[in-house]
Each structure stands twice: as structure tokens, then as C-alpha cells.
Amino acid sequence: MISKKIGLVESIASKSNGLDDIRVKINGEIQRAYNYPKLTGEVNIGDEVVLNTTAVELSLGTGGYHFVISNLNNMESNFTPGGHIMKLRYTPLQVKVDAVEEQESPYHDAIEEFESLENMPVVVGTLHSMLTPFVASYKRNNPSKKLVYIMTDGASLPIYLSKNVDTLKNKKLIDSTITIGNAFGGDYECINIYTALITAKEILKADVVFVSMGPGIAGTGTKYGFTGIEQGPILDAVKKLKGMPVAIPRVSFADQRDRHMGISHHSLTVLNDIVNVEVNIPITTYEDEKLDVVKRQIETKELDKKHHIVYINNKNTEEDLNYFGLSVRSMGRNYQQDKEFFDAASSAAYYLMEVCDDSRRENY
Structure with a gap:
């Protein structure tokens, strides 16, 4: 093995x-x-x-x-004090972390006494490369708002592997990070998505949360065999805790595989078959021919009857990225080679600007 x-x-x-x-x-x-x-x-x-x-x-x-x-020249090391929750459990590299939920944690009572996310917006992506365009567009227009990134264990487990996170934190565009499941290395460690969302709301006072796996994704070409399927249960968790679930669809017209053309079969599977609640789905108003493809997919799967579809006129993604000196790549392609993919993530930020203001904690 x-x-x-x-x-x-x-x-x-x-x-x-x-x-x-x-x-x-x-x-x-x-x-x-x-x-x-x-x-x-x-x-x-x-x-x-x-x-x-x-x-x-x-x-x-x-x-x-x-x-x-x-x-072999430096075999010994010692763990840091505090905490007793293990990640990478029962493997030779299991690590000890100080989890927010632990009884000895100063945040334990805040987790225990939690009641509601109070409609806090939570944007859920699939690929890690969705993070940077969303952050760029959101922070350029909301520089004083707190943005928290939750990294799941759907791909890379150490957050240290993400150069995107390192860059965004150095530029002070991500305020805090949380790693969940067997992912580790965030500013805060949580056992699951529920306590991570509670941590973002009650402890970090987040204005918006972005959730996705770290670098990498596992896929098999089968309908259900991909780690990005986690988007469905995460959106369900957001709704269960009375937050505002926003799903970023995976969209591309550069991917040569038919199953990923337009809205990827991954996103169609999650939004049609996996998620159990109504969610908000921002769709960028692409060029007419491309938009027609996306609309046909939405209508064929009746996603417009199951979810809240909002079309966003967003031409600002590249400008937002350049404003912060950020570059992006996904599946080896940069912004110019796969605009629609990165626009989809950016448009989620512009969607929030349309519906979220000081009254966002009321019905939207």
C-alpha cells in the first residue's frame, strides 16, 4: 500500500x-x-x-x-502541551490537537450553549481553487468584514500544503482558519462541520464563512465516487443550524471531459440527488451560448424548482484578483483559460452583497 x-x-x-x-x-x-x-x-x-x-x-x-x-538524522520530537483530540487516528503519524470542543477548552461553554447561526451566510465550494476568487471579490468590497475559512478533510489533510491559504492569510484576506475531521493545522481545530460552524459564529464572530476541502480532490468518473460530494451534507448542516447555505456550482467550458462541461456532473449530482434542503445557487450570466447550456442543465434537472437560483451579472473577477495581486489555477488552467470556473466562485461573493446587509439576519 x-x-x-x-x-x-x-x-x-x-x-x-x-x-x-x-x-x-x-x-x-x-x-x-x-x-x-x-x-x-x-x-x-x-x-x-x-x-x-x-x-x-x-x-x-x-x-x-x-x-x-x-x-533519520533527527528522529526524536516532542508534542506541544494541551489538548488530547487525535487526528490521523490510529496511524503512525497520528497527531494531537487542542480541539475547540474539549472540556478543558476555554470555548467549550460557547459550543455547548449555541442556539443558532442566525442566518450567517456560509458559502460551500468543492474544489480548493474556488477559495481565492471568492475571497478576492468578497474582501475587495467588504474589507472590514470577518471572513473565516473552514477546511474539510476531503483532500489534503494538512492545511500547510495550501499556498492559497498561506498567501491569503499573509495578505490579511482570510481572518481565521478552522480545520475539521482529520484535516489539521488551522488556527482552530474542530471535530466536525457542526462545531466548526458554531466556532466561526460564536467564537470568531464571522460575517461570512467559506467551506471547502484543501488542495486536491479524489474522483472516479462515477456518479457518486468523488470527495466533492461532501458539499451536500455540509449545505444540509448549514441549514440545520439556521444559517444561509450558498452553493458554488462547478462550471467550466474549458474542461475537455463532457461530464464536466457547463455545470459539472459533480455539482448536478450534489444539487439534485444529495442535498436535502433548499439552497441558494448564484449563476453567473455567461455569454449567451454558454448561459443557454447552463440554463438547459438547470431546467433538465429542475434545480430551479428545488433551489433558489439567482443570476449574477459579474464581470469583475479578474479585476478583483489583480487588485490584490492574486493568481489562480485550477486543474492546471489559469483565469484566462477557464474564466467561467473562477467567475462562479466570485459571483457567490457578489450574490452575498446583493442579499446580505445589516438586515441579513431576517428573512431574505
Whole structure:
């Protein structure tokens, strides 16, 4: 199940919060690897490291890197005090975190006494690459509002792998992060989506929450076999806690696979078959021909009868990204190569600006 090799650290390309981008020599060949120093300790040039080489040998796009399992020159490390909730449970790399819900946590009572999200808007995406365009458009127009990002365990488990999060936090565009399930490394750790949403509302006083998995996604080409299906249960959770659920549809006219043309079959499956509540779905007013495709998909699946569809005239995505000096890529494509994909995420921000003001806690 795991392919392992020993490599020699030749150079360290970069270090950021919780992630080392290193180059290792394996059988005489220089290759790229990642090290999580909070898990596996610091590495230095000349160290021998044990590497998980599975994904690279399988030529995977998701998780397609070598990862340091341990440093043979720096084997010992100690956990930080506090907390007793385990993530990556019952694996050799299980980690201890200080979860918000714990009895010893200063936030325990706030979680226990929670009553309602009071219509707090929660935007739920599928791919991690939806995060940056949403944040750019929302924060450019609402610089003083608090934006909290909840990262699920649908893809990358360490939040440290996300260069998007690192960049957005450094630019002070994300106010706080929460990691849930077996994902870890956020500013706050929670056991599940319900307590994470409560944390965002009661502890972090969020004005808006964005939820998605971290970098990567697992898919199989089958109707239900993709990790982005989590969007449905998350939207249900938002509604259950009396929040405002907003779904970002996955839209593309650049993807060469028919099942992802227009509204992806992933989004159609979630919105038609998985989610159990009515949600808000912003749809960008694309060019006429492309918009006709999207409208036909909505009508065929009767999504307009099940959900609240709102068409948003949004031409500002690229300008919003450039305003903050942000670049985006998804499935290897940049904004110019896949505008509709990134516009869909940005339009969710403009949708909130249309319906959310000081009276948003009333019916909308």
C-alpha cells in the first residue's frame, strides 16, 4: 500500500508555515519532496530521510509528491502541551490537537450553549481553487468584514500544503482558519462541520464563512465516487443550524471531459440527488451560448424548482484578483483559460452583497 525510499536532502527550495519544499536525491536522481516539520521534524541539507513515494510512482495529479515520513538524522520530537483530540487516528503519524470542543477548552461553554447561526451566510465550494476568487471579490468590497475559512478533510489533510491559504492569510484576506475531521493545522481545530460552524459564529464572530476541502480532490468518473460530494451534507448542516447555505456550482467550458462541461456532473449530482434542503445557487450570466447550456442543465434537472437560483451579472473577477495581486489555477488552467470556473466562485461573493446587509439576519 505504501512505497518507501530513502533520499538525501540536496537543497531546501522554500520554507513556509508548516511546509518545507525540498529537493532530495533518490538513486542518483534529484526529485521534489515536501516535509511537514510539525509532524516529522526539521530537515537540513545532507540529512537522510525516509520518503513516501507512492503518489509519484503512480503518476497521480492529486498528492503527486514525495512526502517525508521521518528524518533519520533527527528522529526524536516532542508534542506541544494541551489538548488530547487525535487526528490521523490510529496511524503512525497520528497527531494531537487542542480541539475547540474539549472540556478543558476555554470555548467549550460557547459550543455547548449555541442556539443558532442566525442566518450567517456560509458559502460551500468543492474544489480548493474556488477559495481565492471568492475571497478576492468578497474582501475587495467588504474589507472590514470577518471572513473565516473552514477546511474539510476531503483532500489534503494538512492545511500547510495550501499556498492559497498561506498567501491569503499573509495578505490579511482570510481572518481565521478552522480545520475539521482529520484535516489539521488551522488556527482552530474542530471535530466536525457542526462545531466548526458554531466556532466561526460564536467564537470568531464571522460575517461570512467559506467551506471547502484543501488542495486536491479524489474522483472516479462515477456518479457518486468523488470527495466533492461532501458539499451536500455540509449545505444540509448549514441549514440545520439556521444559517444561509450558498452553493458554488462547478462550471467550466474549458474542461475537455463532457461530464464536466457547463455545470459539472459533480455539482448536478450534489444539487439534485444529495442535498436535502433548499439552497441558494448564484449563476453567473455567461455569454449567451454558454448561459443557454447552463440554463438547459438547470431546467433538465429542475434545480430551479428545488433551489433558489439567482443570476449574477459579474464581470469583475479578474479585476478583483489583480487588485490584490492574486493568481489562480485550477486543474492546471489559469483565469484566462477557464474564466467561467473562477467567475462562479466570485459571483457567490457578489450574490452575498446583493442579499446580505445589516438586515441579513431576517428573512431574505
